[in-house]
Amino acid sequence: MGDLITLSALSVLVVSFGVGIVVGLTGMGGGALMTPALILLGINPAAAVANDLVAASVNKSVGAAVHWRTGSPNLRLAGLLMCTSVPFAFAGGFIVKSLGDEGAQTDFLTYAIGVALLFTAATYGLRMYLQLRHVTAGNRAPTTAPRLRPVPTLLIGAIGGLLVGITSVGSGSLIMVALLLLYPTLSAVKLVGTDLVQAVPLVLAAAVGHVLTEGVTWAVLIPLVLGGTPGTYLGSRMASWVSQSVIRRGIVIVLTLTGLKMLGVPPEIVGIVGAGLLLLGPLAWGWVRQTRGLPAFDNNLGAWRVDRERSGSD
Secondary structure (H helix, E strand, O other): OHHHOOHHHHHHHHHHHHHHHHHHHHOOOOHHHHHHHHHHOOOOHHHHHHHHHHHHHHHHHHHHHHHHHHOOOOHHHHHHHHHHHHHHHHHHHHHHHOOOOHHHHHHHHHHHHHHHHHHHHHHHHHHHHHHHHHHHOOOEOOOOOOOOOHHHHHHHHHHHHHHHHHHOOOOOOHHHHHHHHHOOOOOHHHHHHHHHHHHHHHHHHHHHHHHHHHOOOHHHHHHHHHHHHHHHHHHHHHOOOOOHHHHHHHHHHHHHHHHHHHOOOOHHHHHHHHHHHHHHHHHHHHHHHHHOOOOOOOOOOOOOEOOOOOHHHO
16 A cells, blocks of 8 residues: 555646546547656556556446537547557567566667657657648538448557557547548548547556556556546536647657657757747748648637537537
8 A cells, every 4th residue: 555655646646637537638648658757757667567557458348438428529430440450569568578578668668659659749740731721611411421441540550559559649639530531531530539449448447458568567457547537528618718739849848858868869959859849830831821821829719610500420
């Protein structure tokens, strides 16, 4: 019991609460923020990935249950993704274990998570642009379900599952953006619902693979769940109070700088990149918005707006 009430456990509790708020505000998967945060707190990368995956499987189950009850997910699309994402995610823990001793695993995971964070930052920026493009293209969601494209969908599931299984990063960012590109007419509520439903067995399979090879650290897992759940709830309630555009740009900056740090980039370079993103990023985004006929500095809307009279059939 004493192991659960330590300064380290309290640090994890506070950080998971903060990450939960961000997840609730943006709908972004917490692995891209929580796993590197745990590593920066001094937790072994393999243990950070394993425990974050177990905690994420709990949190995502709650979100998926809500979307299942509202009927928003495209179950055929979710099932197709699961065909490849689940087995590849399960294999992640065994792949990491096969790399050798703890030192080799730490070096590989640190580098892999750094690359995954930079990739996630890029895909998250792309997601913002795609939403902006949908806003200016009419912002209307069709009532008919999109035609499934099995081969690219299975490929998305395999790549996303493998990335999540190894690093715990990607279930709420990479797969979401890939679905946006592949199924641009899928409404926002169905997109989020589909991603959450397929993410539950995906993350659960990845968690089982890592638990079998790495085990569970209760002093890390319990604060993750106790802090993340109320944080996500609070963030969801605060979502309408805070500028989503500013938050999303801030997340891209945080992911980029964290990824560079984990790749061993010198602090001076990281600082220069951070300053550039902080000062020039808003100007660049404002210019992009103006090219789409929108005000340079205004909250961007959701990807789709469904007519009130049509929402019941969507």
